[in-house]
Amino acid sequence: MRSFSVSMILLLACLSTVLGLVDLDEADVIRIAIYRGPATCEGCAEAVKDAIERLGSAYQVDFLGPDERLDVSSANLQRYEAYVQPGGGQDIPAALASLGKDRIAAIRAYVAQGGQYLGICMGAYLADADNLGLLDAELDSEVGRPGFPVTSIDDSVVLLRWGGREDQVFFQDGPYLPSGSGDGFRVIASYGNGDIAAARYRFGAGVVVLSGPHPEADESWFQEAHLSMSRFPRGEPFRTLFDALDL
Secondary structure, three states: OHHHHHHHHHHHHHHHHHHHHOOOOHHHOEEEEEEOOOOOOOOHHHHHHHHHHOOOOOEEEEEEOOOOOEOOOHHHHOOOOEEEEOOOOOOHHHHHHHHHHHHHHHHHHHHHOOOEEEEEOHHHHOOOOOOOOOOOOOOEEOOOOOOOOOOOOOOEEEEEEEOOEEEEEEEOOOEEEOOOOOOOOEEEEEEOOOOEEEEEEEEOOEEEEEEOOEOOOOHHHHHHOOOOHHHOOOOOHHHHHHOOOOO
16 A cells, blocks of 8 residues: 555656646747748847737747748648738848748748738738738838828838827838728728828738838837937837737
């Protein structure tokens, strides 16, 4: 009897150790993939990761890309509730070429089958009909549009209506977005001239959320661009954008 009791104690101890290594709340973790590679700019992927992690501890954020532990593929994307394509440079064709046909096909299939895509600035441009094809329309820069105050591609801050409230957000030659139809379409933000700055769409069974401006930009972006902190967002534009996903 004593031998049996000792054996049971040892067994329970082993089970406790194993269970301690398993995160029993893992099922509640919301997994987000962010592309990091040639199709984005230095620091852009990290800025989105920081912005997501500031929203709370429920999110597990991983980088996917050619030099990461996991690349963008159909199998890998299935691990995640959403995929983020961050901002990049000015060369959209080069960004698309750097993604390559296999990653493009994987992203399209992932969203069409019910995945979620968040594209910011370059990530929004890449979603259009000429590139990833997640939208039916082609996108163009908001710079030069009637009534838009920014006239160059220099870093700036724009006034807009974001989530129903007036705010100001970092801007780097972002696009204006098309109006949509159906239950999946919703305007998230509008530029001062009424053009759409951020919106939610459907592609197949999935969700596409796009933003021309950079709501993920933190204080360092303003400092590096020599923009006054008085122009920093008053609200939480990134949270509003991120909440448009079905997470």
